[in-house]
Amino acid sequence: MNKQMSKSRGTIYWKNLGIVLLITCIPIAFIGVIIYYIGTDRIETEVNKAHQNQLHSSIQQLNDYMANLEHSVVRLAFDRSLDETLKQLDFVWEFQTTNEIMKSFSLITESNSLINSVSLYLRNSDKIIGDEAGFESVRTDEDRDLLNSLLEQERTIYWDYSLKKINMPDTINKAIIIKLPGGQMYGSFGMFIIYLDQNKLNTMVQKLVSGEGVAFLFNENGDYLTTPPSHEDSQGVQTLEDALKSQISVENANENMFKFDWHHKKYNVSYGKISKLGSKWTVVSATPVSQIIAPVTALSTLILWISMFGLTIGLMLSWFASNKIYDPIYRLKSLFENSRSNRSNEKNEITYIEHQWKLQQQAQQDLSIQIKQSIPALRESFLLQFLQGHLYSHTESELLQKLKQLDWDVHQRRFAIMVAQFHGISELGGKFSERDAQLVTFAASNIIKELCTEKSNMVHIINFQDLSIGVFFVLDPAKSNEAIKANFNKLAHDYIVAVNNVLHMKVTIVTSQISDSMKDIPEILEQTRKALRFRDHHTSNQMLDMNQFLLTNTSQNQFPFELEREIVHTVSMGLEEEAMRLIKQFMLELQSNHNAELMVHQGMMKLLGTIHNEILKQEVDLFALYGGGHLYEQLMQLSEPDQILEWFQCKLIRPFVKALTITYDSNLREMIENLLVQMQKDILLDVSLDMYADQLQMSASKLSKVFRQINGINFIDTMVRMRVEKCKELLVTTDMKINDIAEQLHYQPSYLIRMFKKSESITPRQYREKHTQSLQ
Template identity: 75%
Template sequence: MMRHMGKHKARNKGTIYWKNLGLVLLITCIPIAFIGVIIYYVGTDRIETEVNKAHQNQLNSSVQQMNDYLTNLEHSVVRLAFDRNMDETLTHLDFVQEFQTTNEIMKSLSLITGSNSLISSVCLYLPHANKIIGDDGFQSVRTEEDRNLLNSLLDKERTIYWNYSLRKINMPDSANKAIVIKLPGGQVYGTYGIAIIYLDQNKLDSMVQKLVSGEGVSFLFNENGDYLTTLPRRDEGQGQRLEDALKSRILVDEANENMFKFDWHDKNYNVTYGRINKLGGKWTFVSATPISQIVAPVTSLSKLIVWISMLGLTLGLLLSWFASNKIYDPVYRLKSLFENTWAHKSTEKDEITYIEHQWKLQLQVQEDLSSQIKQSIPVLRESFLLQFLQGNLYSHTESELIQKLRQLDWDAEHKKFAMMVAQLHGISKLEGKFSEHDAQLITFAASNIVTELCSEKFNMFHVINFQDLSLGVFLVLDETGSHSELESTLNKLAHDYIAAVNNVLRLKVTIVTSKISDSIEQMPIIMEQTRKALRFRDLHTSNQMLDMNQLTLKNTGQHHYPSEREREIVHAVSMGLEDEAVRLIRQFMLELQSSYNAELMVHQGMMKLLGAIHDAMIKQDVNLLDMYGGVHLYEQLMQLTEPEQIVDWFQYNLIRPFVKTLSIAYDANLKEMIDELLVKMEKDILLDVSLEMYADQLQISPSKLSKAFKQFNGINFIDAVVRLRIEKCKELLVTTDMKINEIADQLHYQPSYLIRMFKKNEGITPRQYREKHT
């Protein structure tokens, strides 16, 4: 909503607003932009200078560290060459017998190995003893090839020199960088052995690679141009390496500069190199780092400066916009409010006229809404009262209920409250004027009648349609009248309603008026009690009016429950005698009515009868759940109030399904007998058969056989015989040349009767049938 308002306001501003906004923008944003440009250019150059300086210092420090390692290696070589323990006595040394001396030599070699991380191992070769002593033990030179390799090292003129591809003994595929030292040191001739210091290639590679990071490269090569560090593998077709190009440039560099820029594959590199002379070898180290990587921190800081400047500029714009709106806002506040309310842009130049017009429209809308609310209040009030009287608002207090009704246009404070409940009777005695399915329609008509009567006497009332030929009326009574006057008013209303229903709907009415209460909070309970009081009506009286203040059960004499009649009913139901059971139930109902006046007592007697019949059904091993489809029989009976309705319910809803199920269970064996009889009738169709003949064969009475035959086959015995003989006639007509008289004689029929029956069943005569099928 606010975003929409902002857009709408900006769209309707005049030239004054835009001039003010431009001025504030200039005042706010120009200093911020000027400061940002100065910081960017001055700060960026300064930061780039400092980053390059720091990078160069880091490289120099790394080179110095490598130089220190090589210097330490040089010291280890000199110490080994002039070690006093390494004299000519070693040529006569028995390494096994003089183990103490051998161990001392091995310790010295181990100390040299541990003194520098570049040293992989140190060994001593004595040609006279044909032995090699290392920091891990001693062994003999076994192959002639190894012996020739070691002796060739003694032939060199220099006493200390480098060998860049020396393989170790018993490792023919190895190629190691090593320092060869003739013993004793300082002598070219007369040497008795050599000491070999092997370098650790991985340590050397790792030390050189520390000079750069990221996409940079670093490597070592000697005076012959041989690489001393391992280069990454190159794929075929990739062209010249960056290392090869840098090495070629450095070898021909006459100016002997140790730093230069180098372009390679669209990248600019900052190259630094230096030379180290150690142990008679000249090594050149090279480090190349992309300039973009060096200045990456500068770029990030530059972007940060730009973003901070943009943020400051944006903040300035927002503050300018906010200040301009604050300056200009009072002029258009009301106009913008109306424009956003009606969602259209104003075309009126005079803001006051526009606001006046919109204000009148708002007043009109308010009046329309008030009218709609007043029309909706009755519906809302009825919904609230329905929920309240059904007990769904039990958590509300007295004051909350009064306040809620006041909101729904009812002033129920300092009032009295009462209920009136009416039950209609006699719908089954109207001889077809109304059916049982018209109960809702009749209840609706009765509700309209009581509404008209109440509207003449009361200002606040609510009619509840229970949809089952009963209704209730919630009445708000004026407290100014006395208690007796209010009761008289209720009795007058009840008499008028009984008369109206008798005249208009031709039905009888029982009315119960409740006690008058001072508390609306108790009305749900009072309504429930009043509805239950309908059960105390006198079945011998047509129209009744019961007052809850004076309600007592009249004692009509000694009460008698017809137990003997109950046993007769249970016996009849158990025997499957439906008509007899219904006749006895009617007598049972009359005896209850003669003994009890109140409907409640009669209804309880019928509930007891239902329980007795229910027990009898269970003893017959009948599945009541399947028979009644899971219906709650007691609940159905509780909904009935008229005696005739109750008797009909016992017959059609209770007894008849049971009798039908019982008869099927009894006739299970008889069904098998009837099926066998049908097969026998087909075989005996040409004989003169009769029902009595088969009854005698089956040893049952002809009437029982006839009844069972029709029950299981749907037709009587004579019709079944006629059908079988017609089928036999059709067979003889097609398969033989017999005349119709002959066929009739075999079927024990007169020809004319056979022709008439054939045409009745088939629609054509026997002769037409023969012509059609032959």
């Protein structure tokens, strides 16, 4: 039904629908409006009237309670048995009289639910008795002054709205004071104190309203006789009770009612006056209008819903009748209304149908063109997922069928992969930077795409974004393997020439095995990419064939362990330049022993591990030194020799040397300088590194490291240089024999001669003869 309603309608349909609506819905809507407005107003008036009558009855009931309280008070005040004889009453010895008085108090309390307790105080006895506390003495002067002040009031019967109970300082009560004897204003010898039950009084007044309404009682002075706890405000903001109290004129003795707005809510307020026990009270009740008319609202809502339901039924019947009348034309027109785009402003159904028929034909042609244009992009996306191995769950037939749907018929075809890696981006003299790797790869992929498109239309180019690309070939099954390989070699040669000429970069190309199964291609692609690591560093452009590819036996090649130890030693001493010179030499030896990139890279990884182990021995915080970076993972991403050497210097050695240099402070430098002066003085003594370490109170190993780091030359070499210089001095200034000079320098003559010749390239005898001739 909803589907039919969403269709466009012509002029015939809307005319029929309008007539049926006028016949059915208009009378129903008219009757509902009359019932709602007339009926609800009448019901609201009656409900409000009944509410007011109920409030008046409740106020009259409260007046009766107060009258009963007044009768109890007057009867107690003018009881003839309570005359001046009470002045001499001894509550203890005249126990019978005391008991009778307490019984009368209990009767008074039970006769009126508003009375909480009754107490009697006699001025001279300084005692007080009551039905609640019994017999007790006035213990504090404060209570005694309070009772006497009550007796001094110029009224015989009066109210106190904040009276505390005797011996209970923390209580505040509303009470009625009756001075004895009754009718005597001055010279009273005692008084009755009637304490009201505040909770019962509050409950009785609150019964005047229900729900969210409020009710309270206040006297002519504005004092509250009731306590409205739910509406008290401690922030100094006027409450609803205060607002109502200021609104009511206490001088008006007649009952009245009005409506009052408070905080966006309307209240129906009723109040009346009560005059009892010498005071005038005003009883106020305020009930939200929404609460009073709630039954009316519910009933009016019900009426409204019934009217809406009737109107809905009328609409549905009108719609049903109109569709039956319009059905023959509608069925023909609905054949063309398949989407909102087919709608037209044409009012004539026949003209509309003709127009829609032409639109359908045009849309079909446009859709066919769009499908053909989107097939290449869909095929590229499918092949990308397939070659990355995401479609491993698909069978061979499913893959072939999917490609057929994407306009590639690969049944009975053969498949192959070619990958290319580009090198030498750092050798271009600033033409490209490392950040341009993606741009260079994109340009190279466009070149291979142009070369492959000339020979086959079923070729997919994969841009790995890391200076490498892959090519997926769908091959003609009629060609032999030799012909296919010849075509691959020619394509690879043409591609190398184009990349060399356009991008000026070196290329390594690997062609895979030829497969009859498309499902094996992702694995073949992975193997072919791994074969790139076996390129020869000494060859600029290379072409490798996986069918003839064999790993060279490198078991007899020697690893430069001695050079590795020298590198680690120089790094531990903090000699950055010397370490980098040795690392370059280390790489050259690896390249001479292992032409394959993989082998060279593995050798550099081993060197990284050895240096990394030496850095750990220096007790350096690796996380702070390298920022939490994964060194092995960073090195794995590099393939070019220049990139690897730069990484070793900038990322590995330099941060360590900088951290090591910081540890050697100015005090250590001054110590080494003083040590050099001392060594010069001790040149003819038999000294050693251990002796100086004991003098400086440090270990020999630490002194050796500090000496090498600050001086640049280790201790032994420094001592040899100093003694060779001393030997040169003695050869020129004295006639001492070489054996005597060697003995003074604590060397064997043969060792001294060998060290001297290594340093000066001549023997000591030749040095003496040379300088003797120059002096002559």
